[in-house]
Amino acid sequence: MSKILTGNELLSGAAVYLDGHGRWIEELQSARVFGADEGGALEAAVGASKATGRIVSVETEDVEMRGGAIYPLRVRERIRAEGPSAPRVGRQHLAEDEHVSI
Amino acid sequence: MYRYDEFDAAFVSERVQQFSDQVRRRIAGELTEDQFRPLRLMNGLYLQLHAYMLRIAIPYGTLAARQLRMLAHVARTYDRGYGHFTTRQNMQFHWPKLRDVPAILADLASVEMHSIQTSGNCVRNVTVDQFAGAAADEIIDPRPVAEIIRQWSSLHPEFIYLPRKFKIAMTGAPNDRAAVKFHDIGLMAQTNGSGEVGWAVYVGGGLGRTPMVAKLINGFVPHEHLLAYLEAILRVYNRYGRRDNKFKARIKILVHEEGLENIKGQVEEEFAQMRGGILTLPEEELERINAYFALPAYEDHGVVNIDIGREKILDPAYGRFLENNTFPHARQGYTSITVSLKPIGGVPGDITADQMDAVAELAEAYSFSEIRVTHEQNVVLPHVALTDLRAVYDGLVEAGLADGNVGEITDMITCPGLDYCALANARSIPIAQDIAHRFAAPERSREIGKLKIKISGCINACGHHHVGHIGILGVEKKGTELYQITVGGDGTEDAAVGRILGPGFVAADVPDAIEKLVDAYIEKRESPDETFIAAYRRLGDAPFKEALYGNG
Numbered sequence: 158m159s160k161i162l163t164g165n166e167l168l169s170g171a172a173v174y175l176d177g178h179g180r181w182i183e184e185l186q187s188a189r190v191f192g193a194d195e196g197g198a199l200e201a202a203v204g205a206s207k208a209t210g211r212i213v214s215v216e217t218e219d220v221e222m223r224g225g226a227i228y229p230l231r232v233r234e235r236i237r238a239e240g241p242s243a244p245r246v247g248r249q250h251l252a253e254d255e256h257v258s259i
Numbered sequence: 260m261y262r263y264d265e266f267d268a269a270f271v272s273e274r275v276q277q278f279s280d281q282v283r284r285r286i287a288g289e290l291t292e293d294q295f296r297p298l299r300l301m302n303g304l305y306l307q308l309h310a311y312m313l314r315i316a317i318p319y320g321t322l323a324a325r326q327l328r329m330l331a332h333v334a335r336t337y338d339r340g341y342g343h344f345t346t347r348q349n350m351q352f353h354w355p356k357l358r359d360v361p362a363i364l365a366d367l368a369s370v371e372m373h374s375i376q377t378s379g380n381c382v383r384n385v386t387v388d389q390f391a392g393a394a395a396d397e398i399i400d401p402r403p404v405a406e407i408i409r410q411w412s413s414l415h416p417e418f419i420y421l422p423r424k425f426k427i428a429m430t431g432a433p434n435d436r437a438a439v440k441f442h443d444i445g446l447m448a449q450t451n452g453s454g455e456v457g458w459a460v461y462v463g464g465g466l467g468r469t470p471m472v473a474k475l476i477n478g479f480v481p482h483e484h485l486l487a488y489l490e491a492i493l494r495v496y497n498r499y500g501r502r503d504n505k506f507k508a509r510i511k512i513l514v515h516e517e518g519l520e521n522i523k524g525q526v527e528e529e530f531a532q533m534r535g536g537i538l539t540l541p542e543e544e545l546e547r548i549n550a551y552f553a554l555p556a557y558e559d560h561g562v563v564n565i566d567i568g569r570e571k572i573l574d575p576a577y578g579r580f581l582e583n584n585t586f587p588h589a590r591q592g593y594t595s596i597t598v599s600l601k602p603i604g605g606v607p608g609d610i611t612a613d614q615m616d617a618v619a620e621l622a623e624a625y626s627f628s629e630i631r632v633t634h635e636q637n638v639v640l641p642h643v644a645l646t647d648l649r650a651v652y653d654g655l656v657e658a659g660l661a662d663g664n665v666g667e668i669t670d671m672i673t674c675p676g677l678d679y680c681a682l683a684n685a686r687s688i689p690i691a692q693d694i695a696h697r698f699a700a701p702e703r704s705r706e707i708g709k710l711k712i713k714i715s716g717c718i719n720a721c722g723h724h725h726v727g728h729i730g731i732l733g734v735e736k737k738g739t740e741l742y743q744i745t746v747g748g749d750g751t752e753d754a755a756v757g758r759i760l761g762p763g764f765v766a767a768d769v770p771d772a773i774e775k776l777v778d779a780y781i782e783k784r785e786s787p788d789e790t791f792i793a794a795y796r797r798l799g800d801a802p803f804k805e806a807l808y809g810n811g
């Protein structure tokens with residue numbers, strides 16, 4: 158099963174995803190997808206993220222690729238990626254000093 | 260209205276300073292998240308799906324206009340311009356940033372508000388009947404005693420680490436509007452044979468995974484011994500509550516497993532030792548607190564009733580508002596107005612900063628600066644003179660708050676669900692919106708009459724679905740949201756837990772399912788005066804089951 162790494166940034170609380178450059182970003186579609194054979198890399202990324210002290214509730218989430226897009230299997234994760242649905246009020250955004258990298 | 264004494268003020272401001280420092284140290288990396296998490300929770304700061312959430316206690320649901328104005332200020336300055344009222348008479352802000360939280364708490368402290376004990380395994384905010392101190396059917400205003408319980412339970416050294424959270428609800432009226440039988444302890448005012456007022460004590464009620472109706476543990480505890488009696492219950496619970504299993508740790512399980520008689524025996528034993536001791540309420544102290552809840556300076560305006568029938572002809576929307584949103588007041592010539600936070604298609608319980616200011620202004624002009632918050636996610640102007648009704652209504656129209664749907668099918672309790680809540684399995688808000696749109700026509704909801712729909716996004720049941728006449732519970736099945744429907748729940752003195760009649764529905768099919776239940780009720784009721792819940796009691800599951808699933 159493919160996985161992504163997600164969490165909430167400490168200062169804003171915003172939902173964020175780890176991308177391929179080691180940056181924690183807002184956009185689910187730019188997240189790094191770890192293949193089933195990348196368990197070691199995933200574990201290392203979890204460790205490095207926790208070590209920043211700036212990403213809270215670090216979790217791995219199961220995803221599939223659907224039509225070239227990342228599709229989280231849990232409804233919860235899909236809503237997290239888009240923000241409240243009724244009405245759509247938009248996600249929490251990272252301010253200038255709220256960007257974190259590992 | 261009660262105001263903090265210096266002790267409270269000093270304590271709350273000290274707590275704000277401590278938390279400021281804790282936030283600073285967390286941001287500087289001196290505290291880990293594991294160290295910080297319990298500290299932020301102690302100050303009502305949760306992490307939800309999209310952001311932090313700050314939960315603010317509104318003790319016994321009573322707010323002064325200046326406090327509501329401060330909530331408006333917080334919403335505007337630090338959040339996104341709105342707040343959300345919950346079933347626990349709290350307000351939640353869904354978008355605060357961590358750095359701002361100490362400033363928010365300092366602002367709140369300036370109007371005697373805080374977030375202490377809105378989380379954790381302690382005694383939470385005491386909730387009461389929203390019409391306390393105003394209702395015509397009331398034996399006694401429960402708020403002075405609620406205030407005493409608040410003081411007693413705040414940082415009570417013995418009870419800050421209970422097996423699980425602990426919720427107390429109270430009503431001073433025989434008609435229970437505070438769902439007291441679904442709390443860990445429920446208190447109902449009683450008069451004994453000699454005309455003295457005391458409290459019937461119910462224990463072990465609750466919703467969640469294992470819904471239970473509380474059991475009467477003592478039919479009459481006099482005022483002055485109430486704290487000792489509560490302490491005795493808490494003590495027995497603290498000693499024997501199941502700390503080994505989170506799902507079995509609430510007092511309802513203890514009462515259920517050990518049996519009421521056994522628990523009662525132990526409580527009475529503890530009580531016998533404490534009775535007459537230091538927890539006895541001194542008369543002067545009760546008087547002192549009572550004085551804060553003195554009746555407002557009512558006046559005679561010469562109008563003692565309104566002709567709703569006439570108003571309905573002249574202005575149907577106003578007539579409907581009068582019919583549904585007013586509540587009989589103890590004082591002739593006055594009424595309590597419920598301000599509906601359930602506009603068709605809105606988010607139940609949400610209120611914008613501008614609306615908070617508008618309600619505060621109306622309270623200042625027409626309700627002795629008092630506001631109440633209901634567990635059904637509406638707000639109340641408790642003391643409005645009949646001569647001011649039209650002015651209040653016009654003010655509410657201007658603020659977009661004049662929906663006349665209180666108590667009707669579109670006045671639903673709805674938890675934040677999967678749109679916000681980290682524990683949720685499914686969304687609640689869009690379900691409520693779809694149902695509201697379906698039943699939007701005033702004639703239709705009028706035809707249906709009083710009907711309570713309650714929606715939760717997970718089994719924790721913050722949306723009280725178990726006690727909805729129609730309850731809706733969201734679950735997740737194989738990556739989609741599914742909704743279980745229950746029928747027959749009741750949160751009043753006739754407490755009952757709703758029953759599941761069959762398999763769940765996907766979101767798109769929920770409004771149809773509700774409509775089928777409603778149609779079955781209308782077809783089978785004896786007369787328009789027989790409410791949905793009364794008809795259900797008479798008819799049982801069968802016609803409703805058939806309506807939903809056919810007779811297969």
Ligand code: SF4
Nearest residue numbers: 674680683716717721
């Ligand atoms: S019932 Fe569940 S989903 Fe709804 S607010 Fe409570 S914990 Fe969250």
